[in-house]
Amino acid sequence: MAADLPDIRVLVVDDEAIAAAAHSAYVERLDGFTVAATAHDGQGALHALKDAAEAGTPVDLVLLDMNLPDLHGLDVSRRIRSAGFAVDIIAITAxxxxxxxxxxxxxxxxxxxxxxxxxxxxxxxxxxxxEFRRHLAEQASQASQSGVDQAFASLRTPTDLPLPKGLSAPTLAAVTEFVRHQPGAVSATELVDPLGVSRVTARRYLEHLADTGTVLRSARYGTPGRPENEYRWNR
Structure with missing residues (x-):
């Protein structure tokens, strides 16, 4: 039985305000996570961790940029450890x-x-x-070897994410294969006859592929009627 965990409290650390806001928005889109605070430099991150701990709402996970204006990300992570903060860190960096x-x-x-x-x-x-946190939470006070192995495997093995509501795997596969074999960009309208789907349905699948980076989305100009997006396989 899966452990029922409270939301994981996340500290987002990035010196670029736009990137920090984007990563925070990403966190809030995921079930099981909530943004506890944001910081734009190393000292700000350390202060945020201290403030959260003193308030009784400690941070569980830090999304840490490596290039910060005052401290390198590695220095921040070492100071986090030496200060005794029991948090995990995921590096998010170029x-x-x-x-x-x-x-x-x-x-x-x-x-x-x-x-x-x-x-x-x-x-x-x-x-x-x-999944790593859930596997550890399911262990008793003495962890088993298999339990520890499963927990660490969760960090290293890609997770199959569920499709958004209303999308089916067979249709997604058909749309993906169709776009992949086109020499150029296609619009949702151009999927209607070959795949036997409506324009609205085709657009939903194409938008999902664009959001995941599988295809590249751009505006198509010069066509009659309302503007339409076109989608090209991301090679």
Missing amino acids: VRELAIVRGAISAGIVQYLIKPFTFATFADKLSGYL
């Missing part, structure tokens, strides 16, 4: 240097998410983390 990745692992960062990414990738990482 930094790709292998030395930084290794440093993140040694600093106790549980996952590493490279910018730019889609909401689907973000949701996949946090869904894996949520």
